[in-house]
Amino acid sequence: MNIRRTWPLFFVIIPLIAGCGLFQSTAEKMYERMEKVVSIEDGFKNEQERLIELEKKEKEIYDEILSLGMKDRDKIARLSDEAAGIAKQREECLEKERESMIRAEEEFKKLTKDIEKLDDEKLKKNAEKMYDTMMKRYELHEELYRKYKQGIAYDRELYAMFKEENVKLEDLEDQINKINGIYHEVIELNGQFNKQTEAYNEAKVQFYKDAGLDVKTE
Template structure:
């Protein structure tokens, strides 16, 4: 019922300095791209900050759910109390997911700045590497949109379930049907999450390959 999401992969942060060639006052297209890419990492800090709170809430909510289904109708007052607690957690999860989406949206806006600069790269191999990197990251954003939509749908189904628990007249068939909808929604989330992780890993690899091929010597602290 609750989704125990796998830990998400994050964008690589290269902490340190970059040794750029050429005139200090004139930046090449690849140097401009480097600055944007490292800025993108910072914009996704908000995304990273939501991961632990979300997982913790999902785990706490799962414990409440287990308690609810273990109770009988003679303990209906306790069912209502636990359902209300779970509904509060659903709202909290929604807030964290919205913050995550906001961070990803800002990342996307920042990342798109490189699209015109890529075409200014003279070396065809470096340009092709940059294009591949760009396409990979844009697909990553698309996958997150899918993940977000399914997660938010799952939250709505969760709320409906806890409201059903508070209804003395609810049937077993209604509960089973609602849980089926929840499971299907979160199965879609898990699928998108796996693809999102794969795309993040692919982007990180392409990013480092781009730096190397462009001759950007990045030295970690």
């Protein structure tokens, strides 16, 4: 039976970089807003770390279930319930993380009015490009969220199947294939999200330079 499954270790995520500085320029409001977005996304980063720990713990239980075969039904049922409980915790973390990203996106969207007020056309064009880069990042995160949530649902279905006395091996294989498929998509989206984050970080630093802001990035 093909029972190897994919574990995404999903939140190996590149964070937004923060800047610090004091200035008296027309771009100050944009700076303050973008750094506020970084602060809001700190909640996102905290949930990433928690998710990784939960994934590792759940994987250990999953491996233990497989080591039992289908011999010790009582222990398999107990471990399956435990794994399902961790999957539920992962979903709770995911929702908290998503809330942070939604709040950050709402704050970031307020930049549009500031961008319109920029007098320098080249600076405005660069700011618009930076804005579009970040919005693409948020679109990727929304897709990442949906796929990962679907993966959790598939995981919980699998743990319920482990508890069935007459479950067929073919059905388990089919379910695990579904899980592997969705998590491969998650891993791919995660890579795209990280690349988009890097692109935004670079665009933001360049904007600060073009605007003449004396900012040190962290």
